[in-house]
Amino acid sequence: MIYPYLFLYIRFFMTLIGIFFTPTLLRWMSTPESVMDASVTYFKIYFLGSFGSIMYNFFVGILQAVGDSKHSLYYLIVSSVVNIVLDLFFIAILKMGVGSAAMATIISQYISAGLCLYLLLTTSGTHRIVLSEIKIHKELLGEILKYGLPSGFQNSIIGLANVVVQSNINSFGDMAMAGCGAYSKIEGFAFLPITSFTMALTTFVGQNLGARQYDRVLKGAKFGMICSMTLAEMIGVIIFVFGSQFIAAFDATPEVIQFGTLRGQTSAFFFCLLAYSHCVSAILRGAGKSMVPMIVMMVCWCFVRVAGLTITNALVHNIWCIYWIYPITWSLSSITFFIYYHRIDWLHA
Secondary structure, three states: OOHHHHHHHHHHHHHHHHHHHHHHHHHHOOOOHHHHHHHHHHHHHHHHOHHHHHHHHHHHHHHHHOOOOHHHHHHHHHHHHHHHHHHHHHHHHOOOOOHHHHHHHHHHHHHHHHHHHHHHHHOOOOOOOOHHHOOOOHHHHHHHHHHHHHHHHHHHHHHHHHHHHHHHHHOOOHHHHHHHHHHHHHHHHHOHHHHHHHHHHHHHHHHHHHOOOHHHHHHHHHHHHHHHHHHHHHHHHHHHHHHHHHHHOOOOOHHHHHHHHHHHHHHHHHHHHHHHHHHHHHHHHHOOOOHHHHHHHHHHHHHHHHHHHHHHHHHOOOHHHHHHHHHHHHHHHHHHHHHHHHHOOOOOO
16 A cells, blocks of 8 residues: 555655744734734644544545445544534633644544544455555556545645635634634534535445446436535534524634624525535546546635635725635536536546
8 A cells, every 4th residue: 555655754744844834824824913822832733633634534535445434424523523522621621722722633633543543454354454564556656646636736725725715814803713713613513424425426436437337326426416415505504593602612702703603604505505516526536537626626716716805805805705705616616517517428438
């Protein structure tokens, strides 16, 4: 297996960069001086624990490839619940400060990775990991990079675009930072079921296309999209109705609750579009067309998002511009994916 070596080398290099450049990056993001020290501490701790996240993704890739989508979902739910519980315990009860929030994230990531690793070490299936037999297979490297690099590059660029968005949020002060940060935690947890659907779709499409079961691919893709979009909209309704209570669980400051609630209510009813974009992206990756979702998401979620925010904030410095930029770019990517999905013969090509 080449994955452990490749992923660990990349992650180790990125971790060093993250730790070294954290203060510079946070200042570039217009982070208020009142929270600068706490932010630097948080990110340095978070980067040190990022190995858990990358190893979890590696293990889940193996499980998804053999059709085991249940365990990855269970472990991800456990990880997210542990993260939220530890956040509340460390910050609200023990008053340990923001660094403990990063520690909670690290612990939850390593728990999920550890559960996956234990399953892979003890399974009797052909996908069992034998540590002494892990090595690099040069003939598989090119194929892995062909399908993996576009997705990784896409996620990196989207992450960079989100840094720009966060820098705009930071310009509205620490209350806006706290409110939007709390909402991001809630959204990440709420979107777990959708993530599991999309991961399963990639595996399902790839396996059935390999078997030339084209009708089965179309039926499964349609079912997955309908389920994901329906579930996403139900989650959106819950966040719209109970958003203020969820935010208050992290910070009871009225201004923080207001910022987080308004962002949630703005995005909530557009979750179906976010789910649709992720589903079509997953289907196309399963069909071997990883470049298409990379280009669509880079254009819509990166270039359009950053350019839109830059222009609107130069004209009207209003946080509502940030709230609405996500639904707008989700809509653009959904329209583009819809046209491609129904006009291009991605199935047989």
